[in-house]
Amino acid sequence: MAIVFERPKSLSDVTLHYCPGCTHGIIHRLIAEVIDELDIEGKTIGVAPVGCSVFAYNYFNCDMQEAAHGRAPAVATGIKRADPGNIVFTYQGDGDLAAIGTAETVHAAARSENITVIFVNNAIYGMTGGQMAPTSLVGQVTQTSPYGRKTETQGYPLKVCETLATIQGTAYAERVSVDDVKNIKKAKAAIKKAFENQLAGRGFSIVEVLSTCPTNWGLSPVEALGWLRENMMPHYPLGIYKDITKEEKK
């Protein structure tokens, strides 16, 4: 019988710990498929963050390092500089990348560090039980914004791709979503491009993936996908914010 669907080689054969309906699993799979397709598992080192995806080091079959909260781009820099021939990626959530790790993110981009950053934005701190994230939307109710995020006291959600696109060292910044099949395919293409950029030595590439957190949003998985489309997408428009390969062609 022909095999029509199987686990990517570079994804471990273990049960993921993520909540039902969470889109981390899809994003893990996309990365693993890309690593397989590019045939780079043997020279890839991943860096796991602190947050819901803290156990990502158990889920990828390549060498992995677990970083302190927010420090993944710095850790990735150390790994990459130790052997620039290797392929290094980070997998980070919004609290990790856009709050505690903002400096590490911005400066990895400024150095045009030749790494690939996969940034999962679900607008909330999931692992700690649903606190306000730097990317939480205005009015969004969380454990630490129980009356809704107020701009007067809690400011505005950070737009990461837009910000990083202003940095000269950023080679590629694209925001994608995994809310439906069409977008999942686009997300995979973006992730692949971010790895190909590294193989070609183009410098800092980031793919921001809009993701759901049904558990902490208090919604069913299906409702959460709807919430993502209705609330996150208008504030975080999908698309390419920077792509030096396109600028090269101009």
Add this chain to the structure above:
Amino acid sequence: MSDKVLMKGNEAIAEAAMRAGCRHFFGYPITPQTELAAYMAKKMPKVGGLFLQAESEVAAINMVYGAAGAGVRVMTSSSSPGISLKQEGISYIAGADLPCLIVNIVRGGPGLGGIQPAQSDYFQATRGGGHGDYRLIVLAPSSVQEMVDLTYLAFDLGDKYRMPVMIIGDGMLGQMMEPVVFDDTKGGGTGEKAWATTGTRMARKRNIINSLYITPEELEKLVWEREKKYDTVRAAEVRFEQYAAGDAEYIIAAYGTTARIAKNAIDTLRREGYKVGLIRPITLWPFPNEAFSRAAKTAKAFLTVEMSTGQMVEDVRLSVDGKVPVHFYGRTGGMVPSPAEIIEKIKSIAGGDK
């Protein structure tokens, strides 16, 4: 063995590190360790190495974590306030059993403190500094030559025990120039690092560098195993120097810059007939407990001299264990004790007892 050259302490550490095979340096500017980073920036590219100025000490130590995990000889250097910022990364490095060298050219504190020499980071260096049950091997040179020798040793010990090593100096040692020779037979290389994340090359199982163990039973087991490793280090790696200590009735305990000043004071006191000697810890951790407890059997009293308000004195008191009095004399905030001050203190302890 190289010819004798005149070098600043900070530069001598940098040169020795490169000769020991270190090709990766991550740092952030701070006084008074500046010359070390500047030397690296100038020389590393010439040997195919990397000098990277990070955006912060926090980033620099996490770059060290990444590179150490990838199996290369790697170091960072800073001074007190910067070392405080590195504590998060140091705890993770210890928790992931990674070797690296951290140089602290200590300045006055707390807070922004000052930029003059101090020894007030002893607690931070020897008691953890970061969170959790962990230790650093802490090496305290007292001359530029020793800064060289201990740099070679630091990399070897780090690789041997898979743990971070700190060299603790101060602004005076970092800035002073002395003749040094480099022994290139030292720094024997890193050996096999089968645990490093170098890429599987599809030829082995994946390696994971990590300090997270969510099951308490597993974490406890691992922490105790690491403690056994620390016991091995305690048994095998204690280093200290004794100076005129054989027949000494009064023993000065001092390390680094302060030990040099104490030797000066001892020479004068000996000429005046006082039986004074020195025990100088070279490893602050593991601390030379036995050297002090042995000396406590014959000495009448100890005097600990530090450029702090009294930190190492606690280890001396633990070692002497109440057998004889342990006195303390300290200057702090960037002030350096003079031989005359130490002489006066010893005379007041001894009374007329020569």
